[in-house]
Amino acid sequence: MSRTIVPADYRPPRGLSNRHVQTLLPRLLPRRRLARDTEILNLPDGDFVELAWLRQAPRRDDAPLFILFHGLEGSFDSPYAGALMGAAQQAGWRAVMMHFRGCGQAPNRLPRAYHSGDTADAYWVIGQLAQRYPHAIKVAAGVSLGANMLVKLVAEQGGDGLDLAGAIAICAPLDLAASADALNTGFARIYQRHLLRSLKRKVMAKMAQGPMPIALSPHQFKELDSFWAYDNEVTAPLHGFSSASDYYRRASAGRLLSEIELPTLILHAADDPFMPGDLFDHLPTPSDSVRVEIARHGGHVGFLEYRRGGLRSWLARRVGEQLNDWAALGSAASGQPIPSASRSDN
Incomplete structure (x- = not known):
């Protein structure tokens, strides 16, 4: 060590x-x-x-x-x-x-x-x-x-x-990709589901107020069920990343x-x-x-x-x-x- x-x-x-x-x-x-x-x-x-x-x-x-x-x-x-x-x-x-x-x-x-x-x-x-x-x-x-x-x-x-x-x-x-994988496994999916619900509620409210740079229908947005999917379709385009992988690589400390x-x-x-x-x-x-x-x-x-x-x-x-x-x-x-x-x- x-x-x-x-x-x-x-x-x-x-x-x-x-x-x-x-x-x-x-x-x-x-x-x-x-x-x-x-x-x-x-x-x-x-x-x-x-x-x-x-x-x-x-x-x-x-x-x-x-x-x-x-x-x-x-x-x-x-x-x-x-x-x-x-x-x-x-x-x-x-x-x-x-x-x-x-x-x-x-x-x-x-x-x-x-x-x-x-x-x-x-x-x-x-x-x-x-x-x-x-x-x-x-x-x-x-x-x-x-x-x-x-x-x-x-x-x-x-x-x-x-x-x-x-x-x-x-x-x-400190490794966002590894964390996204961990949160998509076993009981940890409970935490993932809870956090995604809160994130999606805020973005849906913004989408109702005006255009957002997200290329998803409301139904597709609701179906995002993992951080990999959410960060690929929402976090990345909202903040100038090409994909979830690009976001995780550049944002991990x-x-x-x-x-x-x-x-x-x-x-x-x-x-x-x-x-x-x-x-x-x-x-x-x-x-x-x-x-x-x-x-x-x-x-x-x-x-x-x-x-x-x-x-x-x-x-x-x-x-x-x-x-x-x-x-x-x-x-x-x-x-x-x-x-x-x-x-x-x-």
Whole structure:
């Protein structure tokens, strides 16, 4: 195993190691409800994204800033969002989530959507936040689709192309073709069906409003029953790819792991049902700037642990620890006092 790929310290509770239990259980547990303020940020092409800011943010303009990118068809209401943003808040960080186009409270304006390799919006948002908070330490995190996007973005921009101290990628489908295959197999087809239903509902609403660059009849569109079919007939033509294969090849971030210069933490479960178990065996060796922590169990964005008398998110605890580490390093380098922070026990 590469020295940049190490075992994670996550251990599932007794009886909860099954990957599908870990994947589904967070949706059934009570969620942390956090108050937010919504900001509409206009993009250069005339579209917009919604930012969800946690209230009770630090008053200091130089307080550290945590930027979260959600997964496919995710949002501020996703189970992991409250846990991760709450961990950042508890650690003394200002926290914001960027909703991908059409994933916030209102549909986006243009006849397009978002995809796993769509780095331009995140790049624009990080740039705007850099202007707004020039003296704040900033760390970005991505979950699932948002994690692949973030890894691709930091690889493209090099070590100083983004105003970020580090990046955290959680359950990133770094080989999109392999993930599409995994999601079309066995029980994982349940996840595929659920996600496709949400994607197709949004596109159908747009098709009813005006022309879309999709050469399908309504009946053919409804019959798309796999990510391979959907991405070939919808995602690719909407976003300038020639086919699903072309999209998967160009948008997958795994091929860029050896090129990353920004400090990056990748958290992964070997039993993630959204991707093959040997994912990293077929990817380039990560650069020395990357640390990959792989747990035997955890499912897809699950990683529930028994702590403080109940089931809690190990991901939130691990992210909180990492934020504390990077805040300390950044403060030491700048000579500024470390913002008040407590170890996250979410």
